[in-house]
Amino acid sequence: MKYNWKVLALVGFLSGATTLAGYKFFIQDNSKEVILKDASEAPLARFTSGGIAGPVDFTTAAEVSTPMVVHIKSTSVRQQGGGRQQQGWPFDMFDFFGDGSGGYEQAPRRSEGTGSGVIITNDGYIVTNNHVVESAQEIEVTLHDKTKLKAKLVGTDPSTDIAVIKVESKNLPSITFGDSDGIRVGEWVVAVGNPFNLESTVTAGIVSAKGRGLGIIGSSQSRQRGRGAQGQGQQQFNDAIESFIQTDAVVNPGNSGGALVNLKGELVGINTAIASPTGSFAGYAFAVPSSIVKKVSTDLIKFGNAQRGYLGIVMQEVDNTVAEEKDLKVSSGILVRELAESSSAAGEAGIKPGDVIVKINGKKIGSTPELTQTVGLLRPGDKVNVTVNRDGKERDFNVTLKNREGGSGVIKREESALALESLGAQFTNLNDAEKKKLERYNIKGGVKITDVQGGKLGRVGIAPGFIITKVNGKPVTSVKELEKELAGKTDSMVQFEGLELDAPYDVYSFGFRL
Template sequence: MKTKQLFLGLMLSAMVGGGVAVGSYKLLDDDRPTSESTLPNTNVRYTSVMRDSKVIVPEGLNFVTSAELVTPAVVHVTTEYKVQARRMPNDIHPFFRDFFGEEGMEGYQRQRQSPAQGSGSGVIIASNGYIVTNNHVIDRADKIKVVLDDKRTYEATLVGTDPNTDIALLKINADNLPALRYGNSDNVRVGEWVLAVGNPFNLNSTVTAGIVSAKGRNVGILQESAGQYSVESFIQTDAAVNPGNSGGALVNLNGDLIGINTAIASQTGTFAGYSFAVPSSIVSKVVDDLLKYGEVQRALLGVSMQEVTADLAKEKNLKTLNGVFVYQMPDESAAKAAGIEVGDVITQINGVKVNTGSQLQEQVTRYRPGDKVKVTFLRGGSEKTANVTLRNAAGNTEIVKRDPNSTKSLTIDGAKFEAASKQELNKLDITGGVRVSGVEKSQFAETGMKDGFIITSIDRNPTNTPEDVQKILKGTRKGGLLIEGVYPDGRRAYYAIGR
């Protein structure tokens, strides 16, 4: 009997153990992904089960929406430059030709013509192909290409540039493009979150985040290249910006364009904590001028100024530490004509407070010659106002505008003359010129002039249009003329013709 009970006990234990084993297997198996497939090993997996990773962020602090909106409208701008080198004169002595050899001479020419390349960013501001970038991104480029976020590539034409603000406008032949809208940079506050979008180190569509750390910042980088009329009133941020970001977008969390990334503060050439962007208030005005007039209309108050400091206030017995001190102005100054005097302290432009020269420049730059602004200033402790009619650099209120009705080309004495393109002018660093072609079959052949030569002046008279050339040549009855100009490779030349 005992043997029978022992046998039944062992059988019961085996059944319980088997049940536990099967139950445990099923319990573990329920955690594995199931499949309707009848193939073997359908439950094999090589990663852990991943939970839902949707991140919930505080309302108003969401970079994702802005990044998704902005990225398609930021483009990669690539440029190509012909490497300039000393040219071998045509009448080089045979000894030197023997020294270099024909193969060496050919190699020299190939080296001279090898293109260099550059890279930057741009922002589509109109769905029909207008793109804003920095002037220094495309400066003197022979060829400009634009690569969209979806990898489509276009050759771009240069509409116009403004070295004073480091802004350039490009155009590509495309429609229905994603475009950014301007945000009001005046409303941007220090401490506000912003995103920088561009192509640093050729890393396409890179987005970085930071905050606005200062406004109205002047760092002196444009004055070296653009001169006394440069305008610097940058938005300063700590969003990471590196070479290749130039010309890219600085946007707020709504995806509105509040600036064009332009420069970094660095001792190494790479990001070291601060970057600078041209505010949209300046960008939009420059773009509008280039589209309407072909030239930027620069309005000037006409004063030399300096920031009011404690030392200056003590020296000049000023009653305030706010505003900018007027220490000099020319006779043709718009400010002088309105009654402002040396020694006055300008505190507001149209109700906007100005405490630095860069802040004053930013306000005045928004206007054109002939526009009126209300200037508030202090004199002897008393506040006064003056309605100032702004003037241009020549001291008048004229608007400089390209004549859209001017003849694009003229044939004179058998040669064809046409105005040089904006891209050619920018590349060669000249303000105007007329390109000539068909020289060999014209009366200009005997001068030695070659096709492609850009005439900048005749007898020191500037030539900006074919009509200028025609007028000068027709107005000369006897004697010779000196033609000055430059070839596309940068080589300057002079030719004499008799009339």
């Protein structure tokens, strides 16, 4: 899906509410138990005044949610100059972290950014946007009662622009998670955040659309190549999940990480982007649904990173044009263009290139956002029923989702280098053909970038397909070697060297502080 606004500028908003019941989410193993508040059963109608024809009452939503919304100030010390031009996510215009360039410079610059966050547990876990706290060395949280607390970063997920931080405090008011899947177009919603450092600001609007895929998560280069989440276009393992709730509630810089709630004050989304030619609100904002926020924040608290289940396909959204070109027997769904080179869950289940996915677990799938959200809420090892149209007939396949490494288990943070995660990218080993091509230029190997999700590599303009050949002057020929060279390098300057496979004689060098 292409999006033709002049600027897609990242902002966000998330909120809180009280609840009548506790909800335990994903606690089937021996990891940390995470308890989040789930929605009450009170009918939405009681929160309007005068019935359907009467005026809408926003006071309950505002009173319930504002105590859970916090102000976040993040401080980073960034090296400037050098590097390749930033072409990643366009939220740099809000100056959360400066101009986004990388490389060495004699004098580092101290940069401060502000945003919002929402308390999700009474012992101090707070959800916000990744771009609010990305690269921050210091994080300060101001509670609704003006109390200021230092926060530590728990984990980030660039693929959804979600992050979790934690303050040391007890008995805090915490958010109630509402049903983002059940929210309807035309329903009233309320945004709570801190735009322009104006604390506890409340605005209202309606849900304008659901399931929006804007192509803003990941590098601009991957968008230009027509790649999408879960392997659209030529992408093999792209973690990006985009299925935004579109609303006309007013949000602006500083709302990032603040709340989108329904009239009961229940969280239905974290707004992550606005469409604007100026950088300020121009009519529409986009929120990450609370169903995704709940799953990702729980993963970050339990494992330190988000867990993704993969079908292992290269896919393309089907419309009338694609159906005619490919001589398909169905005009909507997701075409399986290719299977991943290895560890394809779909392939092992019997799905073939040319099949069109039309349902997952009985749910109709007609667009990339629908598939990415459905699969993105699942973990490695989860089993799904995938219905495909093959030569005009529907067939069901039971697929066991895999992780990005081809296994069926969750990947905990301690099993990978923290410094590697900060790059905001996915990596894979070179195949035999790629190795042979590099050997002609006396290059022993490298590590291929399969996806860039707006992290540090995205900020210096690195695109999927780029091959890292050296770290701090030492050759790397596998993902494990890359992890080894970056392990323990947090808060250190690191110099990378690499090239594009179609121009291996042009070598690029860039560096930044991890």
